Amino acid sequence: MTLLTSPPSASKGRTVRHRAVTGRWIAVSLVLLAGIAVLMVLSIAVGTGYPIPPTEVVRSVFGGGDEDARWVVFTLRMPRTIAAALVGAALGVSGGILQGLSRNVLASPDLIGFSAGAATGGLIQILVLDAGPLAVAIGAVLGGLGTAALVLLLSRRAGSGGTRLVLIGVGMGALLTAVNGFLLTRADAGEALSAAVWLTGSLNVRTWAYVVPAAIVLGLTVPFVVALSRPLRMLELGDDTAIALGVSVRRARPMLVALSVLLVAVAVAVAVAVGVVALAAPQIARRLARSPSMVLVPAGLLGALLLVGSDVIAMRVIAPAQLPVGIVTAAVGGLYLVWLLSAQWRAGRG
Amino acid sequence: MLNAKPLDTGSDKPGSASVEPVQAEISGRGTRSTSSRSRRTRVRVVGLLVLAGVLVLSVGASLAFGSGPAGPSDVLAIVTGQRTPQAWIVIGHRVPRTLLGLLVGAALAVAGLTMQALTRNPLADPGLLGVNAGAAAAVATCIAFFGITDVRGYVWFAFAGAGVVALLVYLLGSQGRAAATPERLVLAGAALSAVLTAYSSALVLSNTNAFDEFRFWQVGALVNRDMSVVTVVAGWIVAGLVIALLLSWPMNALALGEEIGRSLGIRVGQVRAAGAVTITLLCGAATAAAGPIGFLGLAVPHVLRFLLGPDLRWLMPYSILTGSILLLLADVLGRLTAGNGELEVGIVTAVLGAPLFIALVSRRRMVRP
Numbered sequence: 046m047t048l049l050t051s052p053p054s055a056s057k058g059r060t061v062r063h064r065a066v067t068g069r070w071i072a073v074s075l076v077l078l079a080g081i082a083v084l085m086v087l088s089i090a091v092g093t094g095y096p097i098p099p100t101e102v103v104r105s106v107f108g109g110g111d112e113d114a115r116w117v118v119f120t121l122r123m124p125r126t127i128a129a130a131l132v133g134a135a136l137g138v139s140g141g142i143l144q145g146l147s148r149n150v151l152a153s154p155d156l157i158g159f160s161a162g163a164a165t166g167g168l169i170q171i172l173v174l175d176a177g178p179l180a181v182a183i184g185a186v187l188g189g190l191g192t193a194a195l196v197l198l199l200s201r202r203a204g205s206g207g208t209r210l211v212l213i214g215v216g217m218g219a220l221l222t223a224v225n226g227f228l229l230t231r232a233d234a235g236e237a238l239s240a241a242v243w244l245t246g247s248l249n250v251r252t253w254a255y256v257v258p259a260a261i262v263l264g265l266t267v268p269f270v271v272a273l274s275r276p277l278r279m280l281e282l283g284d285d286t287a288i289a290l291g292v293s294v295r296r297a298r299p300m301l302v303a304l305s306v307l308l309v310a311v312a313v314a315v316a317v318a319v320g321v322v323a324l325a326a327p328q329i330a331r332r333l334a335r336s337p338s339m340v341l342v343p344a345g346l347l348g349a350l351l352l353v354g355s356d357v358i359a360m361r362v363i364a365p366a367q368l369p370v371g372i373v374t375a376a377v378g379g380l381y382l383v384w385l386l387s388a389q390w391r392a393g394r395g
Numbered sequence: 396m397l398n399a400k401p402l403d404t405g406s407d408k409p410g411s412a413s414v415e416p417v418q419a420e421i422s423g424r425g426t427r428s429t430s431s432r433s434r435r436t437r438v439r440v441v442g443l444l445v446l447a448g449v450l451v452l453s454v455g456a457s458l459a460f461g462s463g464p465a466g467p468s469d470v471l472a473i474v475t476g477q478r479t480p481q482a483w484i485v486i487g488h489r490v491p492r493t494l495l496g497l498l499v500g501a502a503l504a505v506a507g508l509t510m511q512a513l514t515r516n517p518l519a520d521p522g523l524l525g526v527n528a529g530a531a532a533a534v535a536t537c538i539a540f541f542g543i544t545d546v547r548g549y550v551w552f553a554f555a556g557a558g559v560v561a562l563l564v565y566l567l568g569s570q571g572r573a574a575a576t577p578e579r580l581v582l583a584g585a586a587l588s589a590v591l592t593a594y595s596s597a598l599v600l601s602n603t604n605a606f607d608e609f610r611f612w613q614v615g616a617l618v619n620r621d622m623s624v625v626t627v628v629a630g631w632i633v634a635g636l637v638i639a640l641l642l643s644w645p646m647n648a649l650a651l652g653e654e655i656g657r658s659l660g661i662r663v664g665q666v667r668a669a670g671a672v673t674i675t676l677l678c679g680a681a682t683a684a685a686g687p688i689g690f691l692g693l694a695v696p697h698v699l700r701f702l703l704g705p706d707l708r709w710l711m712p713y714s715i716l717t718g719s720i721l722l723l724l725a726d727v728l729g730r731l732t733a734g735n736g737e738l739e740v741g742i743v744t745a746v747l748g749a750p751l752f753i754a755l756v757s758r759r760r761m762v763r764p
Contacts, residue, residue: 150578150581150582199757200757202757209756209757212756213753213756213757216690216694216749216750216752216753216756217749217753219689219690219693219694219745219748219749220745220746220749220750222745223614223690223742223744223745223749224746226610226613226614226739226741226742227614227738227739227742229610229614230610230611230614230739234603234606234607235603237606237607238600238603238606238607241599241600241606241610242600245596245600321589324585324589325586325589328582368597369596369600371593372593372596372597372600374593375589375590375592375593375596376589376590376593376594379586379587379588379589379590379591379593380586382582382586382589383567383583383586383587383590386567386579386582386583386586387567387570390568390570390571390579391571392571
């Protein structure tokens with residue numbers, strides 16, 4: 046797909062622009078949306094304890110249906126499902142931004158040290174301060190934001206450049222991972238185990254109190270995501286090219302990074318399951334949309350799909366017990382990426 | 396899309412032009428005066444000798460200091476043929492531990508160097524081929540299903556697990572008509588690692604005892620390993636180091652690009668395959684023996700490249716020495732700093748190495764963004 050094919054001063058005064066929103070992009074997005082809807086209904090239907098037939102779920106959503114069912118759907122199940130969708134979308138977009146900025150397929154919030162910082166913040170709350178869930182969530186967000194801020198500060202002083210940012214992030218991540226390892230090995234085994242379970246990410250007991258603030262914050266970021274999509278695509282071509290194409294690199298890059306960090310912070314506050322979704326969703330979305338550059342909206346949709354689907358599996362696979370959703374996400378995301386890579390490589394599409 | 400950038404040409408000694416030394420030597424013409432080149436060579440040889448001396452000192456420190464009652468006098472006594480009451484600590488615990496530190500440190504550093512050269516990606520860590528995840532999955536399986544909780548019991552499984560996963564990654568990456576490029580291998584490795592980590596977590600988190608064992612393996616430690624562990628991995632690590640050294644020149648040529656490499660007579664596919672095998676041997680054996688010590692393989696080659704430039708014929712021997720020294724010193728520090736207990740070497744390496752690494756990355760003017 047060719048990018049800007051003629052300069053603005055072209056003969057007819059028209060500019061041929063690269064169309065990011067191709068037919069394929071729209072199709073993929075619509076399919077993903079449909080998939081998310083289906084999986085959300087399924088998730089509400091098969092949630093633990095009180096199975097509800099999917100038709101009943103749909104009826105409840107639109108106002109009808111049994112009173113008990115409505116209560117279960119709206120009070121117990123729906124917040125969890127929506128939380129999964131929001132967290133997944135946030136992670137997908139965040140990972141896409143980071144991968145586009147650093148032009149490296151391995152970039153994910155793990156790599157700017159955010160995940161390790163969030164883990165450290167949470168672990169300190171759990172293992173050292175023995176705090177409750179709200180304090181743990183706050184600790185995780187503060188830890189993550191603090192680490193990301195430090196990484197950004199250090200890389201700003203070093204001069205711009207996506208790779209340098211990620212390198213510093215990797216170093217910080219390694220440092221904090223060691224601290225986490227220290228905390229985990231020095232604690233009592235039982236406490237360490239529950240801390241480790243928290244680390245893998247969980248959507249258990251996610252109520253509207255979690256979902257509503259998260260939804261508001263994420264809703265506010267949507268216009269920014271849309272507006273910054275094009276600068277991101279241009280930045281992927283390199284700073285010089287982006288400047289030549291009219292993108293204000295000095296403004297766009299920090300805004301994109303801030304956006305990415307904000308999204309991850311929200312995700313961590315709700316569910317902690319970072320990592321694989323942020324890494325895999327953008328890659329899968331890009332390949333599905335057959336786009337040469339990052340596609341943020343499909344990445345977000347795919348992230349949501351991935352997490353909601355993983356939640357369904359996590360709730361059912363070893364019923365009545367529940368697996369931490371982070372484990373399922375890693376397995377599902379990883380397997381799907383393996384399959385997709387395999388299919389594409391076999392078909393000869395690098 | 397992995398950006399296929401060649402390695403950074405680290406800024407050279409002041410006063411000399413920062414030109415690819417490899418390119419100059421290939422073309423047969425020196426782009427700088429012969430005297431300054433041979434001066435640089437002499438400096439580097441001296442540097443190697445100095446490092447070798449530091450290594451000997453590190454080995455001595457590792458033998459002499461620790462959390463047990465044995466001290467330098469005991470080491471001297473053993474060397475001169477006597478046996479003090481605490482000699483068994485030195486011989487039984489510290490000798491294997493020191494040997495392991497030597498091997499693992501060198502293995503990780505060289506594996507990281509090879510990985511970065513192969514993928515031409517400064518973020519490349521030897522664990523990216525899925526080796527760490529494979530070893531971890533094998534260890535988790537051993538602990539959870541077979542109840543094997545001693546390193547001596549599961550070291551072979553861990554190594555086998557690492558090897559199997561590397562093979563799977565390679566098979567996945569070489570599907571279709573195109574060859575298994577490094578970008579493919581890394582992506583495949585990342586995907587498979589995610590799956591395997593999920594499996595390990597599921598096993599370990601459902602079982603308190605298993606978790607209790609696993610969390611200590613996971614931080615990376617040299618403690619509680621005796622000569623049997625060393626003998627298991629020593630051969631593989633040495634073999635891997637030898638192959639890596641032999642690959643220095645071909646990988647140098649490959650760093651200039653596939654086409655140039657091919658025109659210089661390098662069999663690209665074979666070199667890459669050999670490189671992947673080396674990484675698997677080195678990183679797999681090191682992880683099997685000591686657990687995943689992640690940071691060394693990324694940081695040491697990076698730092699050395701800043702100082703020495705991209706020529707692998709220098710970077711390899713320097714990596715071997717530097718990796719061993721750093722791991723040994725980190726281990727000694729871990730033994731001494733934690734009062735009654737010990738600080739695992741994986742923790743010390745990261746806690747000390749990361750700030751230095753960050754400082755270096757921040758300060759140095761990178762040639763390439």
